[in-house]
Amino acid sequence: MTDNRIATTELGNGGPRVGVQGLGCMGISEFYGDTDEFAARDTLEAALEAGVTLFDTADVYGRGANEEFLAPFVGAHRDEITLATKFGIERTDDPVYRGVRNDPAYIGQAVEASLRRLNTEVIDVYYMHRRDPLVPLAESVGAMAELVRQGKVRELGLSEVTGAELREAHAVHPIAALQSEWSLFSRDVEVSAVGAAAELGVAFVPYSPLGRGFLTGAFADAGKELTDGDFRQAQPRFTGENARKNAALLEPVHRIAAAHGATAAQVALAWVQQRAGAHGLSVVPIPGTRKRSRLLENVAATRLTLTAEELAALEPIAGQVAGDRYPDMSSTSAARE
Structure with missing residues (x-):
């Protein structure tokens, strides 16, 4: 292990201590084109060396392939990492x-399979x-709590829920973490979920803190850089005129960088850390990457501090973004606010 690990x-x-940045593993198995598995395994090791200890997957990623890919890494480092996975998307x-x-x-079936x-x-x-609104939330969280009692799960988390839903669930069983999209481009969680998480002491785990890569500045040319098999080809913010408009919004990001x-x-990741901190939240963004170089770049953002003036310059961006974050927003928390 290196001496220069993240905080x-x-x-x-009362939950586990983890590095202030985690790693989203979804893209290793699906959605972003072909993967060099050797490079991806090297990235996992580099992440742990840098102090990244929260590794995030889900049963839906590659239809279970992502969990299977992580298994050897999990086995080699089980006592050093915090392993997160998800159920709910069939x-x-x-x-x-x-x-x-x-x-x-x-x-019950999903946890055994994972x-x-x-x-x-x-x-x-x-x-x-x-969240399936047709199933009472207390019923679902009650079943999850039973997994804790059985020793199959240590902590419970929710993804894409509103503040009211988080409070309802937390009353059934303590919720350790709320994972929802939060970035310079996507701030609908600030309507109610952020405040509820801060009130309840629930950690926030922002997924897509780089706007699925858009906030890196790599997609200025209307998404032409996207390869076959990349699901962003169908994402509204990456297509046509939306992509051109959104690329123009990044001018202050590039200037501050x-x-x-x-x-x-790094500016986008630092913004998430500081924005959450301003709300009194424990926050662990989980940018995803398959490359060691990107991993080290992302981790370095944990040491970047933006000034009040820089934060103010970034403030208007989300309100000007063209296109929703998904083609179908019906299953997101935004649809239920």
């Missing part, structure tokens, strides 16, 4: 189908990936 924070009241042989299931029977694929006896943080000798990605 740590507590994941929820896939079938239909490549475009995405269902949402939160019923207790499904939860434990088997990850080759571990316990999941450190188990998230409900998406230049002033610090940093990258646009």
Whole structure:
């Protein structure tokens, strides 16, 4: 291990201590084109060396392939890492189908399958990936709490829920972490979820803190850089005129990055850390990457501090973004606010 590891924070009241930045592993198995598995495994090791200890996956990523890919790494470093996975998005042989299931029977089946694929006896943080409003939340969280009592899960998490839903769930069983999209481009969580998490002592785990890569500045040319198999080709913010408009919004990001000798990605990640800190939140962004160089770039952002003037210059960006963050927003918390 190196001496220059990132700081740590507590994941929820009394939860595990983890590095202040985690690693989202989704892109290793799907959604962003082909993966060099050797490079991806090297990135996992580099992350741990840098002090990244929260590794995030889900049963839906690659239809279980992501969990299976992580299993050898988990086994080699089980006592050093905090392992998070999720249930709730159901896939079938239909490549475009995405269902949402939160019923207790499904939860029981899902956790057993994840434990088997990850080759571990316990999941450190188990998230409900998406909420099915037709299933009472107390029923779903009650089933998740039973997994804690059985020793199959250590901490519970939720993803894409409103502040009211977080409070309701927390009353059934303590919630350690809330994982939802939060970035310079996506701030709808600030309507209610952020305040509720701060009030309850729930850690916030922002996914897509780099706007699926847009905030790196790499997509200025209307998404032409995207390769076959990259799901961003269908994302509204990456297409046509939306992409051109959104690229223009990054001017202050690039200006601030230049002033610090940093990258646009580092400014975007530093903004998430400081924005959450201003709300009194423990925060662990989980940018995803398959490359060691990007991992080290992202980790370095934990040491970047933006001035009040720079934060003010970045403030208007989200309100001007063209296009929703998903083609279908119906399963996000924004749809239920």
